[in-house]
Amino acid sequence: MRQNALLRSEKGLEVPGTARKRDTKVAKVAVVKPLDDRHDHFAIRKGVRCAGVHLIVDLHGAKGLDDIDLIEKTLRRCVDAAQATLLHIHLHHFQPSGVSGVAVLAESHISIHTWPEAGYAALDVFMCGNADPDACIPVLREAFKASRVDVEEILRGKDA
Amino acid sequence: MRQNALLRSEKGLEVPGTARKRDTKVAKVAVVKPLDDRHDHFAIRKGVRCAGVHLIVDLHGAKGLDDIDLIEKTLRRCVDAAQATLLHIHLHHFQPSGVSGVAVLAESHISIHTWPEAGYAALDVFMCGNADPDACIPVLREAFKASRVDVEEILRGKDA
Numbered sequence: 408m409r410q411n412a413l414l415r416s417e418k419g420l421e422v423p424g425t426a427r428k429r430d431t432k433v434a435k436v437a438v439v440k441p442l443d444d445r446h447d448h449f450a451i452r453k454g455v456r457c458a459g460v461h462l463i464v465d466l467h468g469a470k471g472l473d474d475i476d477l478i479e480k481t482l483r484r485c486v487d488a489a490q491a492t493l494l495h496i497h498l499h500h501f502q503p504s505g506v507s508g509v510a511v512l513a514e515s516h517i518s519i520h521t522w523p524e525a526g527y528a529a530l531d532v533f534m535c536g537n538a539d540p541d542a543c544i545p546v547l548r549e550a551f552k553a554s555r556v557d558v559e560e561i562l563r564g565k566d567a
Numbered sequence: 568m569r570q571n572a573l574l575r576s577e578k579g580l581e582v583p584g585t586a587r588k589r590d591t592k593v594a595k596v597a598v599v600k601p602l603d604d605r606h607d608h609f610a611i612r613k614g615v616r617c618a619g620v621h622l623i624v625d626l627h628g629a630k631g632l633d634d635i636d637l638i639e640k641t642l643r644r645c646v647d648a649a650q651a652t653l654l655h656i657h658l659h660h661f662q663p664s665g666v667s668g669v670a671v672l673a674e675s676h677i678s679i680h681t682w683p684e685a686g687y688a689a690l691d692v693f694m695c696g697n698a699d700p701d702a703c704i705p706v707l708r709e710a711f712k713a714s715r716v717d718v719e720e721i722l723r724g725k726d727a
Contacts, residue, residue: 449682458682458689461623463721495657497671509669509676511657516667520675520693522609522618527727529618531691533680561623561719567687 449564450535458564459515459535466528466547468554472521475500475508481550482510485517485543491534514538528553533563609724610695618724619675619695626688626707628714632681635660635668641710642670645677645703651694674698688713693723 452460471477479498486493492513499507504524510517515533522528528551534540548556612620631637639658646653652673659667664684670677675693682688688711694700708716 458685458687459680461689461691463621463723465724465727467727494659494667497655497657497669499654499671501673507654507671507675509657509671509678511659511667511669513661515680515689516669516678518669518676518678518693520619520695522724522727525618525724525727527618527724529621529675529693529723531621531693533678533689533691535680559721563623563689564625564682564685564687567625567627567682567685 450537452562455562455565457562458567459533459562460540461515461561461563462530462532462540462543463559463561464530464532464544464547465557466530466551466553466555467557468526469521469528469551470526471551472523472526472528473500473504473506475506477550478506478508478519478521481546482508482517482519484546484550485532486510486512488542488546489514489532489534489538489540490542491538512538517543526554610697612722615722615725617722618727619693619722620700621675621721621723622690622692622700622703623719623721624690624692624704624707625717626690626711626713626715627717628686629681629688629711630686631711632683632686632688633660633664633666635666637710638666638668638679638681641706642668642677642679644706644710645692646670646672648702648706649674649692649694649698649700650702651698672698677703686714 449456449458475498482496493510494513495511497509506521508519514536517532519528519530532540532543544558609616609618635658642656653670654673655671657669666681668679674696677692679688679690692700692703704718
């Protein structure tokens with residue numbers, strides 16, 4: 408379902424009340440900076456210009472993976488921790504068990520799919536611009552009491 | 568926003584009118600099979616048991632990346648091509664340009680984020696069970712007239 412147009416540019420996201428927060432974010436995640444005015448949604452990550460940072464995250468030995476309230480709360484906490492902007496969130500609770508959820512962000516998205524019976528959850532955290540995807544990892548680890556968290560980083564659009 | 572509970576198991580997805588289609592699917596994507604009754608959402612992919620197949624897809628030299636109607640239609644075509652089950656679809660049109668979209672599936676999700684000015688789109692196609700994620704690639708290539716399509720395959724939850 409289409410939504411009203413929203414601004415993705417830095418300027419466009421300067422909605423009332425967020426200026427101070429965004430200033431804090433820029434100070435915190437110094438590794439991810441706008442490249443220039445025209446491509447301000449592209450970022451520099453560890454010296455590499457890219458469209459965004461895509462983290463492939465696997466949680467093992469995790470708890471609470473059938474608790475849709477915990478999962479929604481945790482996705483929202485991830486968005487806050489990354490200093491990203493939530494546009495839309497949607498979760499499904501499957502039977503007999505398992506949850507799928509996506510958070511659409513001004514900076515891309517976070518998704519989660521859980522297999523409670525295996526203590527396993529597959530997530531991806533894709534963020535462009537100044538958001539800090541790494542900040543989601545400790546939030547996820549703590550919320551789901553994961554015994555192991557595997558993170559693979561992919562720099563998307565390096566040669567775009 | 569939470570939705571009504573839906574069944575993720577093979578049995579649960581046997582909604583009226585889909586039985587023949589699902590039979591066809593099982594015959595077509597012989598490389599992805601349910602492992603057993605208890606873990607029927609896990610799959611065997613090229614001999615490896617995994618929770619699902621996650622394709623990281625980059626389109627370069629692509630057209631139509633600011634056309635939200637084309638993008639929605641193409642996501643729906645991908646779902647059909649993969650013989651997956653669409654639960655929810657959501658798209659945002661950014662200004663000055665660019666679209667983000669997610670399709671939540673009974674089998675996981677598809678996401679797209681576009682940078683029309685760079686002719687670049689970053690997608691991921693994550694599917695478990697019997698769906699055929701590879702079937703999305705020619706649909707995407709054709710719809711966006713991409714001059715180059717890069718696909719990286721990740722088998723999620725191999726040791727879950």
